[in-house]
Amino acid sequence: MKSKRTASIRIETYEVTTVRRRPLTLRAWCVACAAEVEMLSPKRAAEWAAVPLLTISGWLETGKLHLAEIAPGCLYVCRNALEQQMKECAAAKDLKIQPQASPRSTTRRNRSNSKGELP
Numbered sequence: 001m002k003s004k005r006t007a008s009i010r011i012e013t014y015e016v017t018t019v020r021r022r023p024l025t026l027r028a029w030c031v032a033c034a035a036e037v038e039m040l041s042p043k044r045a046a047e048w049a050a051v052p053l054l055t056i057s058g059w060l061e062t063g064k065l066h067l068a069e070i071a072p073g074c075l076y077v078c079r080n081a082l083e084q085q086m087k088e089c090a091a092a093k094d095l096k097i098q099p100q101a102s103p104r105s106t107t108r109r110n111r112s113n114s115k116g117e118l119p
């Protein structure tokens with residue numbers, strides 16, 4: 001009678017899963033600025049600029065902000081472009097306020113001139 005030989009094969013597998021949150025800011029290359037700049041996650045950009053996230057989305061859609069895809073589906077906003085956009089918004093607000101202020105100052109000047117008195 002033949003002897004029966006058996007062999008056992010044991011396969012062990014294991015899996016390591018690393019869960020890491022996206023950093024809120026990082027340094028990365030901005031193509032539009034042609035420089036390595038600080039990049040903010042869209043949420044962090046909204047917090048930094050004190051505007052709703054929807055405003056950030058609108059600025060991105062209109063090309064007012066630079067966008068970099070660091071990894072697939074991982075978008076970051078260029079801080080330089082965000083700062084520039086904030087300056088433009090502040091300047092636009094000043095322009096809106098000035099036309100209201102100018103007529104008053106003109107009126108005051110006219111009044112003092114018509115009476116012949118110095119202010």
Ligand SMILES: [Zn+2]
Pocket residue numbers: 030031032033034037066078079080081
């Ligand atoms: Zn940029």
